[in-house]
Amino acid sequence: MQQEFNPGSSARACPEFESQIMLFALDEMEGVERDSLEEHLDSCSRCVAALAAERRMLEILASQQRPDPSAALLSSCRNRFEDSLDEMDHRSIFARWAESIFPAHWLALHPAASVAMLLLIGFSVGTLAPWRSQVGTSSSPSRPPATLGSMTMDNQELQTAAVSGINWTPTNDNRPPRVEVQMTTEKPVIVQGTVDDKEVKQVLLYVLHNNRRFGPDVRINAVELLRTRANDPDVQQALCQAVRGDRNAAVRLKALEALTDTQPNQQVVQTMLDALVKDANIGVRVEAINSLRAFSARGALLSDPQAFTVLRDRMRTDPNNYIRLQSAAAIQQTPAGRK
């Protein structure tokens, strides 16, 4: 256990390859340099050990992924920033207005008149502002959120919308759960229905395609709900994109789980293979090999030479023991592996 958590273990590479090994482990190397390092790795056990240590460190760093800032902190930053913008806008309007009426040099040359004018402005604002604010308050009653059932949202609305939460109620029979997506556009909107409804599906897909705009909890819920439609090509593509590009390991893991239930095709298998090889998070890589094992057991990898090559490579070189074993087991289920 101690060894597993020891990223500083000092396996030293050959000095001339030390920085290259770091880049290789980070997948930041290509072309001739990469080829020459791979050739060197074939014959140098020191550098192989250094590469394994580098990968171990990356796994550990990945296992300590940073959480997104809390909604409360984000919201307080946004509010404070919007207040500053209001202040800036207000100040610039007032400055322009004042400058157009009383240029700065006029105020400097007429101090008594300036004081009198400021008093007059202060008195006027003090008298009129409370009345104005009352009028403003009474004319803007709070509006309840609009509910969208069969209506469609246009693109502009979706682009500017924030999803504040996704709730769903499971049904007793086999029908899909009832979904409620709470959105904030210019006014609060709730999209209701099941994932079979076009509107609900579009919003959920939008959340996955625009993962940078939504919190991980919202994205995980979107994956969970879309799972029931994982054989739909649009959904499958969004799930593959989530596996490849979502910055949160839990979302990637959940999307992999969802893809395991699908009818295997080349896109899905390739996504799993890429996750197995490239994902920085060990949990995601383990889920990827489990999914590939499941596919293999269903005979889905029988005629895929690319899968065979990747699994053989993992079986031989993966730093994780479990992945090596599972890769070997998956290979055993292919015709090439049985030979």
Added chain:
Amino acid sequence: MNSMGISAALEGGAGYRAVQKADEQVLVRQAQAGNRPAFEELVRRYDRDVLRLALNLLRGSEDARDIYQEVFLRAYRNLSRFRFECSFYTWIYRIATNVCLDHLRRKNTRREEQAPESADAEGAAPDFFDQQMEHRSAANPERHFFGQELGRQITAALGQLSPRERMVFELKHYEGLKLRVIGDMLGTSEETVKNSLFRATRKLRASLDGMR
């Protein structure tokens, strides 16, 4: 943009990215023309990332709040200078990395004067790693213990890096950016970024070796 069909916007892949890029350009032009909602929409697209970066680098929610404010106010004031030579994302991140580096440098010089932040403050190191390891290793107390200890050691070791090394390390390992992109953001070459990352990694290893 209003006339663009929703299905086009929801497509994945290169086509989708092109739509998104075009949409962003429209928003930037609207914001440059003084349309505040357009600017606020741009802020909402990237503010979570900026805040996360600030929180992880500065390790205190008060500092992170100040950075958020400074980054987006700078962006607002200098929006007219944005010439579409890079993506808006890169431009905002360039401002964010500059502001964070300034804060890190100032923080390094006044470290002795500053009282330590409460362990309960958001983004403070113990909470952060506790929370992370809690999820992963609740079923295994031994693993949990080593995970916590390691988290503390890594945090301490990262504190030994120079502001620039710390920034490169954070952008690479925790934000997952390519070295070329990091170079663009920091206004330096990919080679310089590689060197900084290599130095940072060596220092980190050395610190962790020393702590064992």
